[in-house]
Amino acid sequence: MGESAVPLASGPSDPSGSTGEALLSVRGLTKHFGTNVAVDDVSFDIARGGSLAIVGESGSGKTTIAKMVVGLLAPTSGTITTCGHDRSTPARGAAERRRRGAEVQIVFQDPYSSLDPRQSGASAIDEVLALHRGGSSADRALRVAELGDLVGLDDRQLRALPKALSGGQRQRVAIARALAAEPQLLILDESVAALDVSIQAQVLNLLADVRADTGVSYLLISHDLAVVRQITDDVIVMHRGVVVERGATRDVLDHPQAAYTRLLRASVPTPGWRPRRRSEWTDAPDLSDVSDVSAG
Amino acid sequence: MSAADGRLLDVASLAVQLPVGGELRTVLHDVSFHIGPGEALGLVGESGSGKSMTARAIARLLPAGAVTTGTISYAGGDVTALKGAALRSYRAEVAMVFQDPRAHINPVRRIGDFMTEALRTNHGVSKADAVARAIGLLAEVGIADGQRRLEQHPHELSGGLLQRVMIASALLTEPRLLLADEPTTALDVTTQADVMAILDDLRRERGMALLFITHDLELASAVCDRTAVMYAGQLVEQRTSSQLHDDPLHPYTAGLVGARPRIDGDVTRLAAIPGRPRSAYEAPAGCAFADRCEHVEDACGEARPPLEPIEDGFVRCRRATELRGMLRAGGRHG
Structure with a gap:
């Protein structure tokens, strides 16, 4: 059932390659929910400063992987290592939790539910700074302004409550808050999916700038192949908990090998695209959607 | 039934104001377009652009207190003045499909009850005939085991399947115009392609006009003759x-x-x-x-x-x- 069942294109994130410089190393990661196997024997690496996407549709297991890497879910089996430290089992004690928090941060999809409605952006960022960096309140205020600059928020916007901010501005607050811990790895869990097209472009440009300026690595969880192409170097494609293809993002999107990746690629509307019924696909993989919700 | 100029739907200088906190707030301003029989028009925009509000104005689903100016005419008649039996018959000819089927299909009724209710109560169709038509339409949207599906409740169906049910039920009254408000936005991309192909086929086979609302310019371009932003x-x-x-x-x-x-x-x-x-x-x-x-x-x-x-x-x-x-x-x- 593992990924060895499918011939895989090798790429920079191929686990069989050199792992000396890996910032994040995931091996044999598996998660069961009751009898349902959400993630089945998944392995990948992210190099320091690298950017990897996990792409897939509902039920592919991509968000479950993100939750295990950040520490919100415990794996059934397998290992997760960041900067040489194991994080496959729950942290013991506040110091260990803080150390893990300084390695990996996450930006969620919905900026409307991931911020405290009673806390300003500046206060949310300052709280993370106080926990992870300490320093005087004047030092922290300076750093809050720096982080605001980095994500394109002015002083007035930083002091506003979330309800006074647009979705794009809220997502900037969430990104600044995550960066305040100076993480090595930022998990972007569908972080631009809920944004309007014109705002999404601003945030994608911002994410490219932040990576260039700070050297932070990205693990992008997404269903959107165009977004994946824009901000990642490598990609793994998942279907029902299993990796079906991996490689350099550009190669996988331009020359998809697995039947599922080809279907995914061909489903994206582009100029001249015509929608096709699934029944017209001669080599279509077995997709659960037409049957029952229990399969998803 | 169509107007003399060959237009099925004609929207001219439509403006809508909604009451917000005691004052009227403009949500639409000077919206004009028309759709001919069997034609597909895409309506594209970002949040707050008014694209859904435009569809709601056409479907006569604006909230209470809304002030509408300008004209919406369907087959030559004034839509804003319709009431009673005339409004019911308009709604049979102009059907709407929404983004989130779970919010628009009664969760405690069977799929069969949801699908056949309007036919039986408003159009005097017998239960057996209504069920037969529902099964036939489910087959057209790619659901083969319609008989079994009619006995199920919405929670037993996936999002893609439920959206197909909503499309099938919108088509039961054989509408001449379908208002589709982001019908595939909540669906996975492979399911989106499938549902769009179904909508496209049905439109061509039936000569049905389509107002397709989406935030995705590429998707609108792929399935619509004309696109408005x-x-x-x-x-x-x-x-x-x-x-x-x-x-x-x-x-x-x-x-x-x-x-x-x-x-x-x-x-x-x-x-x-x-x-x-x-x-x-x-x-x-x-x-x-x-x-x-x-x-x-x-x-x-x-x-x-x-x-x-x-x-x-x-x-x-x-x-x-x-x-x-x-x-x-x-x-x-x-």
């Missing part, structure tokens, strides 16, 4: 779909095309539109897009530009002719 409660451009994409005339349309990352090529930096989308009530006094437009001039802030005919469509920009061809360069990079 909305911004801040106004129509800013309406063209044949291929022209709209390849030769946009309004800076906002060009901005939308350029802001979207590409799946088939590499763009180092996206041509993002600065600022954020405006709602109708907070738009600047002159051109609503003036404060985000890279081609703005002083005169753009003075008066709201009208929607003017140009070649294959309409555009609301006083510099449209002058900027033609230059907008493309500011959009996507190869």
Whole structure:
């Protein structure tokens, strides 16, 4: 059932390659929910400063992987290592939790539910700074302004409550808050999916700038192949908990090998695209959607 | 039944105001377009652009207290004046499909009850006939075991399956116009392609007109003859779909095309539109897009530009002719 069942294109994130410089190393990661196997024997690496996407549709297991890497879910089996430290089992004690928090941060999809409605952006960022960096309140205020600059928020916007901010501005607050811990790895869990097209472009440009300026690595969880192409170097494609293809993002999107990746690629509307019924696909993989919700 | 000019639906200078906190707030301003029998028109825009409100005005589903001016005419008759039996018969001819089927299908009733209720109560169709028609339509939208599905409840069906049920039930009264409001936005991309193909097939087979509302310009272009772009409660451009994409005339349309990352090529930096989308009530006094437009001039802030005919469509920009061809360069990079 593992990924060895499918011939895989090798790429920079191929686990069989050199792992000396890996910032994040995931091996044999598996998660069961009751009898349902959400993630089945998944392995990948992210190099320091690298950017990897996990792409897939509902039920592919991509968000479950993100939750295990950040520490919100415990794996059934397998290992997760960041900067040489194991994080496959729950942290013991506040110091260990803080150390893990300084390695990996996450930006969620919905900026409307991931911020405290009673806390300003500046206060949310300052709280993370106080926990992870300490320093005087004047030092922290300076750093809050720096982080605001980095994500394109002015002083007035930083002091506003979330309800006074647009979705794009809220997502900037969430990104600044995550960066305040100076993480090595930022998990972007569908972080631009809920944004309007014109705002999404601003945030994608911002994410490219932040990576260039700070050297932070990205693990992008997404269903959107165009977004994946824009901000990642490598990609793994998942279907029902299993990796079906991996490689350099550009190669996988331009020359998809697995039947599922080809279907995914061909489903994206582009100029001249015509929608096709699934029944017209001669080599279509077995997709659960037409049957029952229990399969998803 | 159609109007003499061959238009099934004709929307002219539509404006809608909604009561918010004791005052009337403009949500639509000067919206005009028409759809012929069997034709598909795409309505594209970002949050707050008014695209859903336009569909709701046509479907007579505006909230209480809404003030509508301008005209909406269907087959030559005034839609805003319909009531009673005439309104029911209009709703049989103009059906609507929503983004989230779970919010629009009663969770405690069986699929069969949901699908056949309108036919049996409003159209006097017998239970056996209504069930037979429902099963036939479920087959058309790719659900083979319709008999079993009719006995199930919504929670037993996936999102893609439930959206197919909603489309099938919208088609039960054999509408001549389908208003589809982001019908595939909540679906996975492979399911979206499948559902869009079904909608496209049904439209062609039945000669049904379609108003397709989406935030996805590429998707609208793929399935619609013409596409209209909305911004801040106004129509800013309406063209044949291929022209709209390849030769946009309004800076906002060009901005939308350029802001979207590409799946088939590499763009180092996206041509993002600065600022954020405006709602109708907070738009600047002159051109609503003036404060985000890279081609703005002083005169753009003075008066709201009208929607003017140009070649294959309409555009609301006083510099449209002058900027033609230059907008493309500011959009996507190869």
